[in-house]
Amino acid sequence: MKTIAILYIGGHLEITATVVRLLNAVPAWSGVGVMNIEEAKKVFMENKFTIVLLGSGIEEENEIDLRAFFKKQNPQIIIVQHYGGGSGLLKSEILLAIEQA
Numbered sequence: 001m002k003t004i005a006i007l008y009i010g011g012h013l014e015i016t017a018t019v020v021r022l023l024n025a026v027p028a029w030s031g032v033g034v035m036n037i038e039e040a041k042k043v044f045m046e047n048k049f050t051i052v053l054l055g056s057g058i059e060e061e062n063e064i065d066l067r068a069f070f071k072k073q074n075p076q077i078i079i080v081q082h083y084g085g086g087s088g089l090l091k092s093e094i095l096l097a098i099e100q101a
Contacts, residue, residue: 005049006094008033008082009040009066011057019055019082022090029094037062041069049074051094053082076101 010016016033023031
């Protein structure tokens with residue numbers, strides 16, 4: 001089974017750590033979390049991600065910039081707005097995004 005690489009960009013340290021832990025708890029997923037816009041771009045360029053999760057705490061202007069950057073670099077990238085909630089919601093958001101891609 002192919003591993004799905006997921007980049008999570010968050011605005012809160014504790015939430016970012018929790019989301020990355022939840023992502024990596026799924027055997028078929030590999031999650032990386034960052035909290036800095038420039039670091040997100042750097043990590044994205046150094047890895048082959050399938051999905052980018054945009055968490056809360058990202059300013060709208062930065063979110064628009066990130067979406068444009070990721071799509072320019074990889075038009076097939078799946079970008080998901082993660083609204084929070086438990087691990088069930090996170091898993092549902094990711095599975096729905098993959099299904100719709």
